[in-house]
Amino acid sequence: HWHGTIVTTVTVNSYATYASSGNAVTLPCSYTMEPNEDQPPIIYWIKGVSVDDSNAEVIFKGFRYWNETLGEYRQFFGDYYGRASVADLKEPSIQLNYVTSQDEGRYWCMVAEWSGRQQEGTDADGLALMVDGQKDYATSFKTDASVTVSVGDSATLSCAGDTTFDTVTWYEGPFHLPDSENFTYTEIGTYSKIGTFDLNSQQVEMEAGFTEMFIDLFLSLHIPTTDMENAGRNRYWCEVSLSTASNVELETDRSSVLLVVQSPPFDCAGKAPGLYPDPDDCSMYYECVAGNPLTYHRSCGYDGLVFDAANNYCDWAANVAPPCGTSSN
Known part of the structure; x- marks a missing residue:
């Protein structure tokens, strides 16, 4: 169900950034949590094709304690320990020092509402980091942060890319482990593939369980009839892919859109106490x-x-x- 609790929106305010070997670079990130940030979120920086890619590398995890007297928690992983920093967890941009060619790739800023771990409370946005010159890369941008419809209506979720690309794939998620208190990877969750549109062949292939949906020639995802089940799985992701990108992590980019399905107004008239x-x-x-x-x-x-x-x-x-x-x- 649509929980109506915390809605998180993450933006990196940039499609790509550039750095020279040996220098430092700052990857920007900001987020909002509506209607308010009752509990401090968990913040990740992840390097990889996507946040749910099996080869993705978590490079940073941080959060502010609910008890403010305890301060803040920051942890860097792997090669980023000792050469990366996040100065402000409320504006969690990350600075990388002593950049090398191995740092080139896609970086995701992910913010997860701590307690609920609902789809509306988890969002991520990515940008490409290119080292020692510009490379070909794919980039997707949000055309709609959210789409609101009433139960029974159809829904159209738009998708667009800012560079040349050859494939569009839609996903649904994240789906979180409901009974786990292990927050190391819980907020990242798993994602379900909905369907793919190949621009070269003009062929659409929908996955099992999503055949009632379709992707049109404008790359939008159509849901013919919405119900509260749709609202319960309300974050959808458009991924654009460029197979000729110079780095596998630069080949794809995703952005999310929230589908909000509203039920008719409740009225006690004619109902039993x-x-x-x-x-x-x-x-x-x-x-x-x-x-x-x-x-x-x-x-x-x-x-x-x-x-x-x-x-x-x-x-x-x-x-x-x-x-x-x-x-x-």
Whole structure:
């Protein structure tokens, strides 16, 4: 379900940057979390084809502790330990010192809302780093940060690239491990491939489970009929690919768009007294009172609590069945 909690948007404000061997370079990153940043997010810098690529390298992880007196946590990995720095976790640009040719590639700034680990709370944006001269590379840019439709409507998610490319692939995700408290890699999650459009052959190939969707000649992803199931998996990624790029990490780039599917307004008229789930926000519910025409919209109160429609009370998400919770019992 659309949880209506934290929506994260990450931008690196650049498609590419350049550096000379032996010098330093700063890779920019900023993010917003709406409606507010109740809990400090976890921030990653990742080097690789994409954030979910099996060969991608996590080079930095950082966060601010909920208890501000504890300060901040920063960890650099591999060759980046001792020669990279992130000065401000609220504007988490990363500086690389003593750049070498091995540093060339694509870097992703990823920000994940800590507690919920929902799709709307996790976003990433990437840029290409080229060392000692400009190279061919692919770049994708957001045409829409979000698309909002009502249940039953069709949805069109746009895609565009700023350079020449030959393939467009759409993904859905991230899907997170629901029962893990190991935050080392949990926020990155897994992504499901939806379909691919080959510009050279003009052929579209949709993956199993997504055949009701299609990719048009303008590279947009079409969802003919939306429902709350679509809203529950609401972050979609457009990836453009350039097979002739000089570096495998420069061949692809992704950008994300949020699909928000809204349900009709809830009204107690004609309904029996009792508690009803909010189909748009698992942390909220409605109460209808006998003899009272008003509709009460109430919150579960604490972050991590969701409404259990089967038992008509709020509980921790781990104890509640999907789609609002993660319990398999």
